[in-house]
Amino acid sequence: MTAATEVLVPRRRIVLRAPALGASGWLALAVVTLVVVLAAFAPLVAPHDPDTGNLLTPYAGPSGAHWLGTDATGRDIASRLIYGARTSLLGPAAIVLLSLLIGVPLALVSAWRGGAVAFVITRALDVLFAIPGMLIAILAAAVFGAGLRSAVLALAVAYLPYTARVIVSAAERERRQEYVRALTVQGASAVSISVRHVLRNIGPLIASQSTVAFAYALIDLASLSFLGLAVQPPQADWGVLASDRDSVLQGHSTQVAAASVLVVATVLALFVVGARMAGERPSVRGFLRRGRAR
Amino acid sequence: MAEPVVRAEGLTKRYGVVTVVDDVSFELAAGRTLAIVGESGAGKSTIAAMVTGLAAPTSGRIVVGGEDRSVPGRSARVRRRRGQQLQLVSQDPFTALDPRQPVGSVIAEALAIAERAPKATRAARAVELLEAVGLGARYAGAVPRALSGGQRQRVAIARALAAEPAVIVLDEAVSALDVSVQAQVLNLLRDLQRETGTAFLFITHDLAVVRQIAHDVLVLERGRVVEQGTVDRVLGAPQEAYTQVLLDSTPRHGWRPRARRPAAALATPAASS
Amino acid sequence: MSVLDVRDLSLEIDTPAGPVPILREVGFTVAPGEAVGLVGESGSGKSMTLRAIARLLPPTARPTGTIAINGTPVGSLGRSALRALRRRELGFVFQDPRAAVNPMHRVGDFLTEVVRDRRGDVRAATARAVDLLARIGVPDPERRLRQYPVELSGGLLQRVVIAAALMGGPSLLLADEPTTALDVTTQSDVLALVDELRREQGTAMVFVTHDLDLALAVCDRVVVLYAGQVVEVASAASLARAPLHPYTRGLFASRPPLDRRVEPMPAIDGVPAALADVPAGCPFQARCPIVQDRCRTSLPPLIPVGDELVRCHRVDELRAGTLIGRLPLVAPAPTPAGA
Numbered sequence: 045m046t047a048a049t050e051v052l053v054p055r056r057r058i059v060l061r062a063p064a065l066g067a068s069g070w071l072a073l074a075v076v077t078l079v080v081v082l083a084a085f086a087p088l089v090a091p092h093d094p095d096t097g098n099l100l101t102p103y104a105g106p107s108g109a110h111w112l113g114t115d116a117t118g119r120d121i122a123s124r125l126i127y128g129a130r131t132s133l134l135g136p137a138a139i140v141l142l143s144l145l146i147g148v149p150l151a152l153v154s155a156w157r158g159g160a161v162a163f164v165i166t167r168a169l170d171v172l173f174a175i176p177g178m179l180i181a182i183l184a185a186a187v188f189g190a191g192l193r194s195a196v197l198a199l200a201v202a203y204l205p206y207t208a209r210v211i212v213s214a215a216e217r218e219r220r221q222e223y224v225r226a227l228t229v230q231g232a233s234a235v236s237i238s239v240r241h242v243l244r245n246i247g248p249l250i251a252s253q254s255t256v257a258f259a260y261a262l263i264d265l266a267s268l269s270f271l272g273l274a275v276q277p278p279q280a281d282w283g284v285l286a287s288d289r290d291s292v293l294q295g296h297s298t299q300v301a302a303a304s305v306l307v308v309a310t311v312l313a314l315f316v317v318g319a320r321m322a323g324e325r326p327s328v329r330g331f332l333r334r335g336r337a338r
Numbered sequence: 339m340a341e342p343v344v345r346a347e348g349l350t351k352r353y354g355v356v357t358v359v360d361d362v363s364f365e366l367a368a369g370r371t372l373a374i375v376g377e378s379g380a381g382k383s384t385i386a387a388m389v390t391g392l393a394a395p396t397s398g399r400i401v402v403g404g405e406d407r408s409v410p411g412r413s414a415r416v417r418r419r420r421g422q423q424l425q426l427v428s429q430d431p432f433t434a435l436d437p438r439q440p441v442g443s444v445i446a447e448a449l450a451i452a453e454r455a456p457k458a459t460r461a462a463r464a465v466e467l468l469e470a471v472g473l474g475a476r477y478a479g480a481v482p483r484a485l486s487g488g489q490r491q492r493v494a495i496a497r498a499l500a501a502e503p504a505v506i507v508l509d510e511a512v513s514a515l516d517v518s519v520q521a522q523v524l525n526l527l528r529d530l531q532r533e534t535g536t537a538f539l540f541i542t543h544d545l546a547v548v549r550q551i552a553h554d555v556l557v558l559e560r561g562r563v564v565e566q567g568t569v570d571r572v573l574g575a576p577q578e579a580y581t582q583v584l585l586d587s588t589p590r591h592g593w594r595p596r597a598r599r600p601a602a603a604l605a606t607p608a609a610s611s
Numbered sequence: 612m613s614v615l616d617v618r619d620l621s622l623e624i625d626t627p628a629g630p631v632p633i634l635r636e637v638g639f640t641v642a643p644g645e646a647v648g649l650v651g652e653s654g655s656g657k658s659m660t661l662r663a664i665a666r667l668l669p670p671t672a673r674p675t676g677t678i679a680i681n682g683t684p685v686g687s688l689g690r691s692a693l694r695a696l697r698r699r700e701l702g703f704v705f706q707d708p709r710a711a712v713n714p715m716h717r718v719g720d721f722l723t724e725v726v727r728d729r730r731g732d733v734r735a736a737t738a739r740a741v742d743l744l745a746r747i748g749v750p751d752p753e754r755r756l757r758q759y760p761v762e763l764s765g766g767l768l769q770r771v772v773i774a775a776a777l778m779g780g781p782s783l784l785l786a787d788e789p790t791t792a793l794d795v796t797t798q799s800d801v802l803a804l805v806d807e808l809r810r811e812q813g814t815a816m817v818f819v820t821h822d823l824d825l826a827l828a829v830c831d832r833v834v835v836l837y838a839g840q841v842v843e844v845a846s847a848a849s850l851a852r853a854p855l856h857p858y859t860r861g862l863f864a865s866r867p868p869l870d871r872r873v874e875p876m877p878a879i880d881g882v883p884a885a886l887a888d889v890p891a892g893c894p895f896q897a898r899c900p901i902v903q904d905r906c907r908t909s910l911p912p913l914i915p916v917g918d919e920l921v922r923c924h925r926v927d928e929l930r931a932g933t934l935i936g937r938l939p940l941v942a943p944a945p946t947p948a949g950a
Contacts, residue, residue, distance in 0.1 A: 377795065487653070516882075518862060520865070521867070524876055528875070529875075544867075549870070550867045550876060584796065587799040590868065590869045591868075593828050595798070595799045595806065597804060
């Protein structure tokens with residue numbers, strides 16, 4: 045007994061099908077890609093070595109040799125900004141990855157076990173929620189000394205509840221689906237169901253969530269570097285470069301301006317992409333609202 | 339007589355002070371179909387949950403294939419063995435399958451979990467199963483989202499068959515299907531039972547479906563067994579008033595709705611069966 | 612004058628992927644006090660038809676054709692006129708009673724709201740409500756009036772909803788699968804109640820259901836829909852006795868009989884289609900056991916046969932009974948009286 049008119053079998057869709065990014069989304073993605081490329085290929089793109097200065101040509105204006113001029117010790121600003129993209133991107137990446145590495149398993153366990161386990165995990169995350177991330181970072185700097193590593197660890201801990209909370213509710217919803225029951229009856233283990241099915245189905249959510257988290261981590265880390273609590277000078281890093289007050293006082297604001305613009309542009313671009321991936325329309329209000337909750 | 343495939347003894351389920359299932363006992367023999375029929379709140383789904391191991395009985399026990407299921411299985415071996423004996427097809431075709439998983443992969447995964455086909459032959463066996471339920475090999479790449487309700491239920495049945503279980507629990511498995519599709523699926527189930535000798539525990543509220551699919555039937559009212567026996571006997575010559583009421587309320591050719599009014603009510607005399 | 616006159620109702624829905632056709636030239640009439648059933652499976656468009664009549668379509672819907680209630684075309688009514696019409700002439704019962712009732716209001720408020728709208732006397736309205744609840748078999752009606760919807764079971768609540776819908780004395784009741792979510796015993800009670808109240812007040816009804824037996828039991832006439840089009844219209848009596856259209860006959864034959872086991876059950880090949888999926892020609896061509904070449908190219912019109920309408924090119928052969936062998940058995944022998 046076959047069914048006569050059947051639905052034609054559709055072509056298998058690629059898992060991450062091109063989402064409806066829209067014009068703003070594609071533009072933002074282009075910006076992000078550009079930054080990533082600059083960071084990845086810095087040695088090839090940067091015209092000069094970022095750490096070698098020429099004391100004979102401090103504070104030079106923009107020219108053919110130095111596109112954005114030089115800083116107080118004659119180092120090429122443009123090259124420092126390009127190399128600076130590396131720490132500015134690696135730091136937040138590490139933060140997001142760490143918080144995912146701890147947060148996702150925690151969320152899956154919480155969604156799966158429910159009951160007392162979920163209660164304990166959720167409350168613990170709530171406690172973390174209550175403490176502002178910056179405060180944790182400053183405390184970490186005070187206790188372990190200022191530096192990129194302690195800042196990254198502190199922020200990873202601070203960002204944990206943000207990643208975990210959304211994933212927990214999504215995982216709980218998937219968990220309640222009928223197909224999970226069916227797989228359980230079949231005898232599949234909790235781990236295999238969680239990884240092969242639940243995780244895969246909430247994958248897109250995690251991806252968009254992480255992109256936005258990356259954006260916020262970028263600002264936070266840059267701010268900490270600005271304050272001297274994360275990346276330390278003379279390391280080229282956007283936050284550090286933006287904190288060079290001396291050059292501003294002396295009337296040379298190119299470096300600070302350029303570094304700040306890069307931070308803002310990248311963060312906004314990331315936010316737009318993340319929002320689009322989640323299917324939302326990015327808005328200033330949304331951006332500020334999420335920021336305020338931190 | 340051979341050991342029944344499923345045996346329930348004094349199954350009871352209480353949630354606090356509410357007793358949802360009260361001292362239910364039944365047996366399901368190999369290759370036969372037992373229907374558990376009742377209205378909402380009768381406890382049928384709770385019984386299904388206890389039989390499949392998704393809920394634990396408050397008292398009483400479930401024995402499937404000689405093994406006491408009241409104790410939850412923790413190790414992978416126990417879980418697998420239980421999966422090899424009993425499978426579940428549930429009501430809602432739309433959430434019963436992982437929406438993003440291609441159908442062929444669903445069946446292959448079921449084969450892997452139940453260890454019924456080595457990796458080399460898994461794909462071929464999956465296609466065999468798809469064909470057995472009336473879907474062709476060309477459905478292997480389809481995603482549940484693209485399929486109709488009836489097609490999804492067929493996939494769910496194929497998935498259950500993959501484990502070559504002794505018994506399949508069908509919890510309102512045809513209730514959400516269109517009438518014309520329901521007939522197809524009922525025919526399919528009967529054919530499959532004849533070919534594979536799998537027993538069915540069929541939970542439903544529809545007596546007409548019971549007549550078509552089941553050998554034996556158990557009538558449940560508010561958690562208690564009202565009547566039990568072969569389908570011919572129970573539906574043909576019911577001995578309990580409740581069974582008769584259920585029969586009378588089932589729409590069929592020549593049927594008219596009749597109200598049962600409480601005696602206190604009013605002008606028109608209460609018209610009962 | 613008909614209570615309801617639907618003519619050439621076609622419907623398209625705008626989606627991101629383009630307009631999707633749902634209904635094509637659906638038409639039927641409902642006489643005062645008459646109950647007409649709309650029967651169909653998935654994709655038939657029966658619910659959409661009802662929504663179009665009630666003007667409860669989503670904003671992306673684009674209907675064409677005319678729908679007239681008691682002679683007034685509803686498509687052109689302004690908002691307040693539409694509201695007045697609904698209040699005065701229409702009653703609604705949908706599948707889920709909890710969606711129709713405000714959970715924050717007591718049952719009594721819900722019932723008297725309908726009456727209050729029209730009479731203005733709350734005390735009299737409350738007394739009527741108590742009376743009505745007693746009629747539909749609710750014990751202790753005064754207490755029930757003070758309860759909230761969540762305290763009533765689904766069946767009881769649906770009875771209250773129906774009572775409220777009919778209490779205002781509308782000329783037309785629109786019911787969309789009102790008993791599908793209820794137990795069979797409750798369904799029987801509820802439908803008997805609807806029948807009784809309807810006859811008392813002379814209310815006409817459009818009853819949407821997927822259950823052919825139910826429609827035949829409850830309605831005077833039945834409209835069978837397939838893939839967004841009308842394929843057969845007949846009185847319940849003649850449809851029960853001798854359905855003509857191959858789809859209707861297939862539907863009849865696929866119902867599981869209660870009185871005996873049938874092996875194998877006659878089943879229509881394939882899956883129910885929606886209008887968007889059918890190519891040119893007859894919507895049923897892909898599943899029809901007596902399909903011919905002309906069925907694939909030309910859409911059969913609705914052909915009158917006695918007081919029936921059938922959309923099939925081979926209607927003459929159907930009527931003459933020469934195709935009996937090719938089509939599934941017509942209705943099985945009726946069960947003895949008293950059932």
